[in-house]
Structure formats: structure tokens, C-alpha cells
Amino acid sequence: MLSNIWYFGLPSRDLSRGKLQHRQICGEPVVFGRAPDGEVFALRDLCPHRGAPLSEGGFRNGDLECCYHGWTFDIGGRCTSIPALVADDPVDLSKITVPAFPVCEAQGLIWIWMGDGDGVETPLPVIPAVGERAPQIVHDVEFPVNIDHAVVGLIDPAHTPHVHESWWWRRPSERRDKEKRFAPTPLGFDMVSHRASSNSKIYRLLGGAPEVQIAFALPGIRIEHIRAGKNFYCGMTACTPIDDKRTQTTHLMWWSMRWLTLLRPVAMPFARSFLGQDRTVFEKQAKGLNFDPDLRLTGQPDQQAKWYFRIKNEWQRAADAGSPFENPLTEATLRWRS
Ligand code: FES
Ligand SMILES: [Fe+2]
Structure with a gap:
């Protein structure tokens, strides 16, 4: 399986606001999501706490919430809260992250970069003649x-x-x-x-x-x-x-x-x-x-x-x-x- 390339992820229409979708790509579990503000993202679909798929959870206040113990992550994969911790617990949330994959949305399609870097130098496939129209x-x-x-x-x-x-x-x-x-x-x-x-x-x-x-x-x-x-x-x-x-x-x-x-x-x-x-x-x-x-x-x-x-x-x-x-x-x- 080739790395450092854009793969087709899913059509935009399968990802409405506030929705999560699981896919497996190149052997990796991936959760695609569209934040309530419309932004598309993709994270490794495994909670870093005890491995529950994040795609089984949902959104809370714009963040992703795990279905098991309610840890939340922003759409870049940074842990934003652990509900079970008391206020002065010294756990450093900034050390807890979920790997994020670069994504790109164009022409009603969502693409995912599997590899190093952010893929900006590699062109996305372009469908001629259709502009930004979604597929029929x-x-x-x-x-x-x-x-x-x-x-x-x-x-x-x-x-x-x-x-x-x-x-x-x-x-x-x-x-x-x-x-x-x-x-x-x-x-x-x-x-x-x-x-x-x-x-x-x-x-x-x-x-x-x-x-x-x-x-x-x-x-x-x-x-x-x-x-x-x-x-x-x-x-x-x-x-x-x-x-x-x-x-x-x-x-x-x-x-x-x-x-x-x-x-x-x-x-x-x-x-x-x-x-x-x-x-x-x-x-x-x-x-x-x-x-x-x-x-x-x-x-x-x-x-x-x-x-x-x-x-x-x-x-x-x-x-x-x-x-x-x-x-x-x-x-x-x-x-x-x-
Ligand atoms: S497994 Fe995700 S919060 Fe515990
Ligand atoms: Fe064929």
C-alpha cells in the first residue's frame, strides 16, 4: 500500500455537520468527522485511554467525546477534558493526543493524506467539467x-x-x-x-x-x-x-x-x-x-x-x-x- 499520497475517503454528503464516520484505510482505523461549524477532520479511530472507537461517541461543545469515559478531544486530536479528574489533579492533558490525518474537501469529495507531512505539495485528483458540483x-x-x-x-x-x-x-x-x-x-x-x-x-x-x-x-x-x-x-x-x-x-x-x-x-x-x-x-x-x-x-x-x-x-x-x-x-x- 502506497504511502505519502491522497486517498479517496468518502463523499461529502456522507458527512453532515456533527456526524462521525468510521473507515479502515491502509489497515488504520480512521474516524472522519464534520464539526458543528462545518470543518472536516480525520483522526485515528481509537481513544488513547482504553481504545474505544471515537466514532462510537459524538460531539460535545464542538469537541469529540469518547463513549466510554467521556474524555473529549478537539478536532486536531488534542485531549481537552477528562471528566473523572478532580479539579487539582496534576494529569497534563496536553500530553494526550490522538493522531490526526490531513484531509481535503473539494468537488463534493473528501480526501485523506496517508503519510508524512501535510500533502500540500501533492495535487488532488480533479474531476473535469463538474466544478464544485457533488456527484449524482x-x-x-x-x-x-x-x-x-x-x-x-x-x-x-x-x-x-x-x-x-x-x-x-x-x-x-x-x-x-x-x-x-x-x-x-x-x-x-x-x-x-x-x-x-x-x-x-x-x-x-x-x-x-x-x-x-x-x-x-x-x-x-x-x-x-x-x-x-x-x-x-x-x-x-x-x-x-x-x-x-x-x-x-x-x-x-x-x-x-x-x-x-x-x-x-x-x-x-x-x-x-x-x-x-x-x-x-x-x-x-x-x-x-x-x-x-x-x-x-x-x-x-x-x-x-x-x-x-x-x-x-x-x-x-x-x-x-x-x-x-x-x-x-x-x-x-x-x-x-x-
Ligand atoms: S476509552 Fe475513551 S474515555 Fe476511556
Ligand atoms: Fe471491470
Whole structure:
């Protein structure tokens, strides 16, 4: 699991004022909270007294109160009171702290920095075209594989006709030769803007001649941007490790078409079925991965997976050396059948 990087935490709408949410990220228990004044924060979700999750408590006078003995902490994790102490007890509250994680809220999304420092020098993923609008659809799935397998599955063009076979998407018999151009970006690589493949029925619904751009960035963020005339659709899939065997994958969608908003109840099952197909194949793959097999990334269909491992290793190497990350990738064209 990569450190010194922003991970997707949760959508802003899951964290109203005065609310706490537990998550496990990179093996760490995390409590996300939004203070009554609206500020978002994240702390280690363990009370330093006797380990009760702080997410099981609540807010008291703007501070977080543990559910067990009522110790309170400010949103930076500093202990502010221990109700059981008499007034002249010499315990020094300033020595009692809960580790805090830097967080950032933008475009209706909350990101968390897992690593040293505050992450200000590392750019957050940006969803094009949507401004500060919150996503119209958010769908979460837990994949029973580590983040590497989840990410590789996400950027793998070869599984699409196989795993996502359906009448509304495409059939394996409709495989065609594909040729796509790729260019490096600050934290990953873009599949350069191109005309949508004519064998994807759903693209035709957008009207016009859709242009598609797909961006991939560390630690495991894929953003698809489709433009057709004045309309756009953006989909972001974010992989966040729960631990070294499970990955939380969140799919978020934004669009400009009013008719699609009316169809939202219909669109939701499509999102569910799409990620459900991935989860089903990951469940099968996990059975094989229990035997820790060697993996064979083969040919151009697996080239994006090889790039992922290359930039991930380089990111970690640069972070460990305290030097800036330089993307080792160069422009390339890949060909495959899907
Ligand atoms: S465990 Fe939290 S106050 Fe005791
Ligand atoms: Fe998939």
C-alpha cells in the first residue's frame, strides 16, 4: 500500500455537520468527522485511554467525546477534558493526543493524506467539467483483493468484453482491434482524448460524436470524461485499500444531461451491475491468489498494468529518498482487441 499520497475517503454528503464516520484505510482505523461549524477532520479511530472507537461517541461543545469515559478531544486530536479528574489533579492533558490525518474537501469529495507531512505539495485528483458540483451517483463496493489487483482490474482493457458482457454494453463476439494513444501526467497517464468506440451502445445515447478521455493517477484513481456537444459525463472510480487483502472501490458519476437525471433510478442498477461483475470476478480470482501465484503481465493489453507498477514503485522510491517524483513514462500507443 502506497504511502505519502491522497486517498479517496468518502463523499461529502456522507458527512453532515456533527456526524462521525468510521473507515479502515491502509489497515488504520480512521474516524472522519464534520464539526458543528462545518470543518472536516480525520483522526485515528481509537481513544488513547482504553481504545474505544471515537466514532462510537459524538460531539460535545464542538469537541469529540469518547463513549466510554467521556474524555473529549478537539478536532486536531488534542485531549481537552477528562471528566473523572478532580479539579487539582496534576494529569497534563496536553500530553494526550490522538493522531490526526490531513484531509481535503473539494468537488463534493473528501480526501485523506496517508503519510508524512501535510500533502500540500501533492495535487488532488480533479474531476473535469463538474466544478464544485457533488456527484449524482455514488456507489461503493468492497473488492476482496489488494489494491494492486483492484487497480489492475480497473485499467485492464482485456476483461471488459468478457466480464462486462451484457446486452446494453457489448458482447465478446464484438471484439475489435483498438489503438489508443497514452501520455504521462503528473501522477499517472492519460488515454488521450479519442472518439468513443462505436461498439459501446451506451455512448450512442449521449448524442453527437462523443470524445472520451480516461485519466489514471496514483494511488488508484480512474477518471473518465466523455464530451458530446454541450453535454458531458464524468465517472470516477477510486480504489482505497482497507488492508492488504481488501479494497474499497467507490464509483462516482456526474453528468449534465437532464434526461439522465430523470433516469437516475434506472442508471443506479447499471452502476451496481457493472461493479458487481468486477466483484464477482475478483471473488473468483481471490481463490487463486490464496496460493500466491507468480503473475504474468503479457503484451500490450497488460501494458497499463505494467505502467501502474512502474510509477507506483517510483513514487515510493522517491518518497523514501525524500526526492520529488518524476514520472518515468513516455508517450506510447497501445494496441489490443476488446
Ligand atoms: S476509552 Fe475513551 S474515555 Fe476511556
Ligand atoms: Fe471491470
